[in-house]
Amino acid sequence: MAVASGRKYSVLRRPTVATGWWGWFVTVDHKRIGILYGITSVLFFLLGGIEAITLRLQLSNPENALVSPDVFSQLFTMHALTMIFLAIMPLSVAFFNIVIPLQIGARDVAFPRLNALSYWVYLFGGLLLNAGWLVGRAPGSGWFAYSPLTSTAFDVAGGMDFYVLGLLMLGTSSMAGAFNFIVTIINMRAPGMTLMRMPVFTWMTLVTSFLLVTAMPVITVALIELGFDRFVGTNFFNPTMGGDPVLWQHLFWVFGHPEVYILILPAMGIVSEVLPTFSKKPLFGYPFIVLSGVFIGFMGWTVWSHHMFTVGLGPVANATFAVTTVLIAVPTGVKIFNWLGTLWRGSIEFNTAMLFALGFVILFIIGGLSGVTHAAVPADAQQQDTYYIVAHLHYVLFGGSIFGLFAGIYYWFPKVTGRLMNEKLGKLNFWLLFIGMNLTFAPMHWVGLDGMPRRIYTYDSAMGWDFWNLFSTVGSWVILLGVLVFLHNIMRSLRKGEVAGNDPWDGRTLEWSIPSPPPEYNFAEIPTVSERDAFWSEKYVENEDGIPIPIKKRPSSGGKDTNDIHMPGLSYFPFVTALGMAICFFGVLIHISVIVIGLVVMLFGIYGWAFEPADPEPESGSH
């Protein structure tokens, strides 16, 4: 038997204790990994927020001297990197982890240990990216890292080393995670759950995962080339030696635009779950929402040069990319109109999750429309690199992604913890964020068109931007207050929240059919799916007018023996392998011997992983 022969070469017995703090290091349970992702990304979100607050403070007055220009550059670079790679993306992944197996009726993801590896590599990658702060040289060439500003000739301090190595690790984590979810969604759906019966969040996760496995390699190539330029002295991007800085821009944005959809599609998926639940209606135009999501995913590959309209690609290229870019507005519009259709004639309940979902829609529309104004190349020539763009991207990423993710937190928190979040605090949280975000970012439209460029640490009072900059800064404190209320709500609800029960929202999808928090094996019995809103259809039948009538409660199938459900065993090796990888990457900046130590640890981890016995029984166990 394969398992038995595996045991012969195994180096460590599988851990058996899943409790206590140690349990978190060896867990392969998708729900616990999801919680790890969630907590870590919220912590990084706070870090990115502190960076943003500092940036706003510096800009609150003309010729302010709170931070030096170089610290300012590091702050805006790290703010973007942190929010994108360490907060929004992994918070989305937290939801993939927690929700996907539950929504498709599975007991775990396809590769539980790979899933744990993704998390640990993400954590170490995030720490490596931030390690620059400790030595006073965080990356400071902008998150877009336009060469040759990133070359050793111009980045004298060397902060971009952390950028290259940190992002390479984070990319590895994202790709491993994305492959895992593709296989999970394709292979592990409950019987009867055809693709077109999948919940929309699962669909958007699938599209996002495909974007990740295709876009991440592009930035990986670019980062490796940049790494070679920096560490070995090659000249991929060095214009004085025949390299081309524009090559970097193409590689970066070929990744960077799909990345925008990687950031927004999960939030759209969440909104597509929340709106139907709290309107008490199925999602309107399900196939169109799904197809437009897939179409947006494809179109994400055809528009990258709209970030480069002022690079001098010529009028023909610019006109082409202008057309592809405005085309994306069509599937986006289809989604928005179908959300409207979902609300129409519904019974809308304005609880916090719903408020965030509706806030998403309103704010995202504004961000989408300002996006169309810079798809028009000549208009963009005035907008590019101004605060107008900063306004646009925050309406999309804060008003969009973050609001969508907050909706998800309020929506699924009871499933994860078994307790509801406090609604009063939730609403306060929502209104502070909603008002704060508009106070902060709406004036930036004006200031940008009034000629204020991005990434300046100081400006002259004669420019006439003083008032609105101060205004934005005050707005950022309102956001901060909202975030503090949110944290308070989480901490409070964890202890004192109302007990949620299986199905607090009268939900439509399978995750609401099981206990909160779900048992380790999720489903005592794998459900069989016969309709799109799989759980709803177990609870209601429609009468001839299409009005849902509750079905009398079925006798519970209870009493099923759950003892012989086979769950994947705990493992040390994802953590060990990730640790080895981290040592190796840190080693690049320290000494070659550290790289070697890291490699040894990593190889040990991979070896142990490969030959790990499938079950935790003692070796004398009978098999």
Added chain:
Amino acid sequence: MLHNLTKLRPVLLLLLVPVLLTTACFPSHPQSTFEAAGPVAEAQLKLFYIIFWAAVFVFVVVNGAFIYAFIKYRRRANEAHLPKQTHGHTVLEITWTIAPMIILAIITVPTITTIFYTAEPPPGKTLELKVIAHQWWWEFEYPDLGITTANELHVPVGMAIDVSLESKDVIHSFWIPKLAGKMDLVPGHINTMWFQADRAGEFYGLCAEFCGTAHAQMRFMVHAEKQSDFDAWVESIKATPGEMTGLAAKGKDLFVNKGFDGTLRGEKVTAQRCAFCHTVEGLPIRGAVGPVLTHVGGRETIGAGIIDNSAGNLKAWLTNPDKMKPGVGMPTLSIADDELDALVAYLEGLQ
């Protein structure tokens, strides 16, 4: 009181955006893109307005529909039964796919025509200008006229300026908000653009692409003037500075011959002569690291458009350029007080 009003003005403005847009009444801010003063900026602004109004229309209709739905379909306490479970509507789907396409097609037409209009100067007489960006200042060369200046651009009113753009180090972006949108200066590439000033006046220009520590202080000034004034300016730039006397003569000697010690971005440097880095026509040495100073006395600003050109500011600049412009490529040199006065007298004499 007046001060308070100016502070309030933008608030009112935002509230009155639609009205104000139609009457084109904006506070006169030096870098406002709403005050186009030439055909390129005007075309760009016109295109922006078209899309802006289309966007306002969509915004009002769509968000209006959402808000209507929020109010109309909010859950009421005594609802008898759950709402009807509707799943979709094919005709609606087709409608809301095609309607946006029509709006987008309408805005795409002016977009494309404007792209091509702003790409090349119209046929006719143009003035060639070569812009070379450095960290963190501008070199302006007029190939037809055989002159080079720095950080201050003069153009004749009503003539299309045919610009080619290069960079000596990293990527910068050339932007004069009231005259033309930006175009990047990319090392290893030569980009082109054009602009034209339709009225005489001073226009602010700046670098718009993050280019390192002093990116916020990489500015320049554009003087658009009548052809005759422009011609006079060209003549003055062509002239080699005359003989220096007294203090200025001493300054000239220091400029060319004295090696100063100092620091550059924290590193020690020694025996730095001004003329190793700066060109002044007529001197035996020509430097190319810093801006040409042949007529620096006649410029309105120094430090790439960041401070007024006065004896006091010149002195402060020479004493510690890094304090005025952190990160700057000019070293902080130890120059004795009397030497400073001599150098300032010389620089001011370079008219």
